[in-house]
Amino acid sequence: MPDQLLFAIEVTLNGLMAGVMYALVALGFVLIFKASGIFNYAQGVMALFAALTLVGLQNGQVPFAHLINAIFGTDVHHFGWHLPAFVAIILTIGVMILLAIIVERYVLKHLVNQEPIILFMATIGLAYFMEGFGDMMWGSEIKKLDVGLPQGISESIDATTYNWFGYGFFIDRLDIVATVIAALLVISLTLFSQYSKQGRALRAVADDHQAALSVGISLRFIWVLVWSIAGFVALVAGIMWGAKSGVQFSLSLIALKALPVLMLGGFTSIPGAIVGGLIIGVGEKLFEFAIGPMIGGATENWFAYVLALLFLVFRPQGLFGEKIIERV
Amino acid sequence: MKDMSEGYTTADGRKIGGTMMEMKNITLRFGGVVAIKDISFDIREGEIRAIIGPNGAGKSSMLNVISGFYIPSEGEVWFHGSKRPQMKPYQVAQQGIARTFQNIALFKGMSTLDNMMTGRMTRMKSSMAQQAMWWGKAQKEESEHREAVEKIIDFLEIQAIRKTPVGRLPYGLQKRVELGRALAAEPKLLLLDEPMAGMNVEEKEDMSRFILDVNDEFGTTIALIEHDMGVVMDLSDRVVVMDYGKKIGDGTPDEVRNNQDVIDAYLGVSHD
Numbered sequence: 218m219p220d221q222l223l224f225a226i227e228v229t230l231n232g233l234m235a236g237v238m239y240a241l242v243a244l245g246f247v248l249i250f251k252a253s254g255i256f257n258y259a260q261g262v263m264a265l266f267a268a269l270t271l272v273g274l275q276n277g278q279v280p281f282a283h284l285i286n287a288i289f290g291t292d293v294h295h296f297g298w299h300l301p302a303f304v305a306i307i308l309t310i311g312v313m314i315l316l317a318i319i320v321e322r323y324v325l326k327h328l329v330n331q332e333p334i335i336l337f338m339a340t341i342g343l344a345y346f347m348e349g350f351g352d353m354m355w356g357s358e359i360k361k362l363d364v365g366l367p368q369g370i371s372e373s374i375d376a377t378t379y380n381w382f383g384y385g386f387f388i389d390r391l392d393i394v395a396t397v398i399a400a401l402l403v404i405s406l407t408l409f410s411q412y413s414k415q416g417r418a419l420r421a422v423a424d425d426h427q428a429a430l431s432v433g434i435s436l437r438f439i440w441v442l443v444w445s446i447a448g449f450v451a452l453v454a455g456i457m458w459g460a461k462s463g464v465q466f467s468l469s470l471i472a473l474k475a476l477p478v479l480m481l482g483g484f485t486s487i488p489g490a491i492v493g494g495l496i497i498g499v500g501e502k503l504f505e506f507a508i509g510p511m512i513g514g515a516t517e518n519w520f521a522y523v524l525a526l527l528f529l530v531f532r533p534q535g536l537f538g539e540k541i542i543e544r545v
Numbered sequence: 546m547k548d549m550s551e552g553y554t555t556a557d558g559r560k561i562g563g564t565m566m567e568m569k570n571i572t573l574r575f576g577g578v579v580a581i582k583d584i585s586f587d588i589r590e591g592e593i594r595a596i597i598g599p600n601g602a603g604k605s606s607m608l609n610v611i612s613g614f615y616i617p618s619e620g621e622v623w624f625h626g627s628k629r630p631q632m633k634p635y636q637v638a639q640q641g642i643a644r645t646f647q648n649i650a651l652f653k654g655m656s657t658l659d660n661m662m663t664g665r666m667t668r669m670k671s672s673m674a675q676q677a678m679w680w681g682k683a684q685k686e687e688s689e690h691r692e693a694v695e696k697i698i699d700f701l702e703i704q705a706i707r708k709t710p711v712g713r714l715p716y717g718l719q720k721r722v723e724l725g726r727a728l729a730a731e732p733k734l735l736l737l738d739e740p741m742a743g744m745n746v747e748e749k750e751d752m753s754r755f756i757l758d759v760n761d762e763f764g765t766t767i768a769l770i771e772h773d774m775g776v777v778m779d780l781s782d783r784v785v786v787m788d789y790g791k792k793i794g795d796g797t798p799d800e801v802r803n804n805q806d807v808i809d810a811y812l813g814v815s816h817d
Contacts, residue, residue, distance in 0.1 A: 413683070414666065418663065420652065421652050421655070427646065427650045428650035430633070430638070431646070431727075432638055432726065432730065433635045433636075434663070
């Protein structure tokens with residue numbers, strides 16, 4: 218096989234895996250949008266917050282250390298322990314559930330039956346609050362996240378492909394792990410929503426609030442549930458992105474990359490989020506590879522948005538979104 | 546009016562029991578508008594109770610008060626002999642009161658079966674962890690509930706549309722599925738908001754038959770709102786008549802039919 222083609226295949230594979238990472242973020246948006254019609258602007262910040270909390274707990278950081286030291290004149294920074302990764306992850310899940318309860322209790326509950334734009338504004342406020350709160354709690358310096366995920370080039374794939382084609386594929390092991398985890402996540406979410414009582418309640422609420430109330434479903438419980446699941450998905454995304462590029466403020470901006478993914482996949486479809494993520498991931502890598510050199514490169518920055526724009530013009534409901542039928 | 550406080554026997558020989566639900570001096574205001582004005586009536590175990598009245602009389606508002614969607618401005622709701630504290634609609638549903646809506650509120654994207662399974666929600670007891678892990682109780686429970694739902698599907702003769710997303714069904718069948726979802730909860734009290742609105746004669750006959758059969762076979766107490774006078778008179782044991790938020794009549798169909806206020810409200814009267 219010619220090297221050009223092999224290189225293109227390698228680029229495609231890498232694009233698929235980058236796409237999985239986008240899909241992970243988009244998934245959080247879809248979950249909340251489906252169940253409550255809220256576009257949760259804070260989803261990216263939730264991923265940042267989850268990653269910060271995870272690192273902080275793992276390294277035994279004292280929360281609000283700066284604040285405590287400033288007020289009491291003390292000099293505490295660390296508890297002096299180091300938690301195993303899985304304990305820290307479970308504790309972080311607890312924190313995200315707590316966050317969901319707080320959001321429901323102090324924000325959503327008071328905005329029932331409001332216009333979507335008002336709820337959207339509320340999530341913008343929530344995003345900025347959490348950003349500042351995360352900073353205050355855990356400090357703003359860039360942190361290294363290490364939960365023991367494998368990283369670096371996968372030598373076995375490199376060696377195997379070299380033996381077959383005389384050309385070694387470069388695949389990051391972290392990307393492989395991310396793909397497996399994302400697949401498991403999507404499968405379990407789908408099973409949960411299709412076959413469990415709470416999953417059915419969740420779909421019911423997404424479909425019709427009034428009818429859901431009439432069969433005895435508590436909207437408040439469902440909202441806490443949905444935000445908890447979204448918090449969990451944010452944690453998974455935060456771990457993956459954090460392991461890849463460190464835990465830092467820019468993590469919250471990956472949410473922006475999820476937007477074109479949602480335009481493609483549709484805001485209401487979980488498979489859509491996955492396929493949308495994959496298309497964007499592969500699309501931007503291949504475009505950079507094939508067209509990039511001709512127009513001066515750096516196409517990855519804007520390709521996704523242009524693609525999303527085209528979709529908005531020609532297929533506004535996305536690939537898998539519910540068809541928009543106007544009845545007159 | 547006859548005294549019926551200790552229950553009574555209907556013309557067709559069914560035994561009606563004691564008071565199940567009692568509305569005491571209910572008033573409902575929206576801002577300055579008075580939707581319901583000082584209305585009291587009761588619903589007895591096992592009876593079919595109709596609420597009728599011209600458009601805008603406050604019938605649906607009354608049903609919404611019973612099902613907890615509206616909170617009355619004044620007055621009390623008594624259920625099974627005790628005063629009901631202020632409740633959310635889902636809590637009312639958990640007490641065994643199921644309802645349908647005037648403008649069909651189904652889960653349109655879900656299948657008939659799934660819609661009816663949500664009706665079992667209040668009866669499912671397994672915990673969330675068990676559900677998530679698909680442990681022992683959850684699995685057994687699911688199949689038991691499935692069985693109960695299948696019985697209702699047979700009862701309503703909707704086997705053929707079991708897997709169809711309800712959004713694609715014709716209007717009459719959607720109404721039937723909505724009734725099915727309410728029945729799936731095995732309610733003590735079933736509230737039907739215009740179960741026959743917009744139906745053709747044949748569909749109305751089917752629906753009437755189902756309502757009578759539900760009452761007869763399951764002993765479910767039913768309160769319904771209906772416009773079609775013929776249907777109401779055939780179906781119901783006792784009728785409350787509302788007009789402009791006030792109660793203008795209460796009694797058996799025959800008593801109501803001969804009530805001058807009711808005749809005036811329906812046929813109009815000259816105000817000179």
